[in-house]
Amino acid sequence: MADSPEFGKVVVFGVGLIGGSFALALKAAGEVGEVVGFGRSLGTLTQALELGIIDRVGANPGQEVADADLVLIATPVGQMPEIMARIAPYLGSDTVVTDGGSTKSDVVAAARAAFGDRIGQFVPAHPIAGAEHSGAAAARAELYRERKVVLTPLPENPVLNVARVRSAWEWCGAQIFELTPAEHDQVFAAVSHLPHLLSFALVHDLAVRDNRELYFTFAASGFRDFTRIAASHPEMWRDIALANREALLGELDRYQAQLAEMRAALAANDGKRLEEIFDTARTARRAWAEGNK
Numbered sequence: 612m613a614d615s616p617e618f619g620k621v622v623v624f625g626v627g628l629i630g631g632s633f634a635l636a637l638k639a640a641g642e643v644g645e646v647v648g649f650g651r652s653l654g655t656l657t658q659a660l661e662l663g664i665i666d667r668v669g670a671n672p673g674q675e676v677a678d679a680d681l682v683l684i685a686t687p688v689g690q691m692p693e694i695m696a697r698i699a700p701y702l703g704s705d706t707v708v709t710d711g712g713s714t715k716s717d718v719v720a721a722a723r724a725a726f727g728d729r730i731g732q733f734v735p736a737h738p739i740a741g742a743e744h745s746g747a748a749a750a751r752a753e754l755y756r757e758r759k760v761v762l763t764p765l766p767e768n769p770v771l772n773v774a775r776v777r778s779a780w781e782w783c784g785a786q787i788f789e790l791t792p793a794e795h796d797q798v799f800a801a802v803s804h805l806p807h808l809l810s811f812a813l814v815h816d817l818a819v820r821d822n823r824e825l826y827f828t829f830a831a832s833g834f835r836d837f838t839r840i841a842a843s844h845p846e847m848w849r850d851i852a853l854a855n856r857e858a859l860l861g862e863l864d865r866y867q868a869q870l871a872e873m874r875a876a877l878a879a880n881d882g883k884r885l886e887e888i889f890d891t892a893r894t895a896r897r898a899w900a901e902g903n904k
């Protein structure tokens with residue numbers, strides 16, 4: 612632990628799973644002097660205060676960001692444009708703003724619109740760690756330990772600002788990677804956003820059947836593994852799906868083509884083709900799991 616914390620004051624908008632875990636991790640590392648939280652409801656913020664996630668509930672966003680070292684926006688991505696617009700006029704000249712949103716092109720566009728010629732103070736980020744649980748009570752200091760964080764730095768970002776955000780996530784125990792916002796959104800459409808859509812779709816289809824109880828009674832571990840993420844926050848996933856609509860539509864089309872091929876093989880009793888597909892998928896899944904324990 613350093614003698615004095617790297618970040619004197621951190622302001623978090625959205626003290627839920629992602630924002631709360633970030634605050635707890637920086638506190639556990641001894642690298643933050645004070646955490647000030649803003650939220651949508653006083654109840655959540657009071658809970659965050661009681662859990663020791665934040666030290667104070669913020670009253671005036673403009674005032675709080677003026678002397679903050681770091682501002683993290685960790686609300687659903689649909690809420691970010693308004694928060695950015697609200698704080699932009701008051702940012703201190705040394706304040707660095709970052710976010711934890713699951714999509715990046717829309718967040719960067721909102722940041723450009725809000726921060727204008729101070730866009731260099733905004734360093735976009737996405738922690739690749741999470742859960743189907745949400746809210747301050749779900750936050751934990753270890754969430755980011757040995758997990759990846761993707762930064763999508765902007766050409767306007769001074770090296771020092773990127774270094775500060777990188778350092779904050781490193782104190783949380785994460786490994787840092789860099790992509791462009793477009794690369795980021797393409798990749799996460801395929802490996803995160805599409806799987807969530809599929810999981811919601813499967814459970815929704817069962818949930819609206821009249822005899823759903825029969826199905827849910829016998830659903831077991833395969834169902835549990837496939838559908839854990841269908842318990843995730845609906846508002847958050849609505850915002851992600853809409854924000855990354857183009858890439859997600861492309862991935863849905865690919866997936867539908869894959870399903871169509873499998874349907875055709877099934878209809879034709881083509882066990883050989885089905886087994887080939889299962890085998891390729893199994894090999895890839897096992898290799899991935901081996902490298903991602």
Ligand SMILES: NC(=O)c1ccc[n+]([C@@H]2O[C@H](COP(=O)([O-])OP(=O)(O)OC[C@H]3O[C@@H](n4cnc5c(N)ncnc54)[C@H](O)[C@@H]3O)[C@@H](O)[C@H]2O)c1
Binds near residue numbers: 711738740
């Ligand atoms: N949950 C995950 O697995 C995960 C992983 C990586 C990134 N993310 C991203 O992190 C962000 C937060 O997700 P989360 O899982 O922490 O959600 P969460 O629901 O746990 O927390 C979000 C918090 O933001 C607050 N909030 C909503 N609107 C607000 C506003 N206008 N002003 C201030 N506070 C507001 C909510 O009250 C809530 O406390 C999202 O952008 C999400 O895409 C989530």
Ligand SMILES: O=C(O)C(=O)C[C@]1(C(=O)O)C=C[C@@H](O)C=C1
Binds near residue numbers: 712740743744840
């Ligand atoms: O573990 C989960 O429940 C998650 O959904 C985490 C997960 C993902 O892996 O897709 C979800 C959204 C993110 O932006 C990053 C991580």
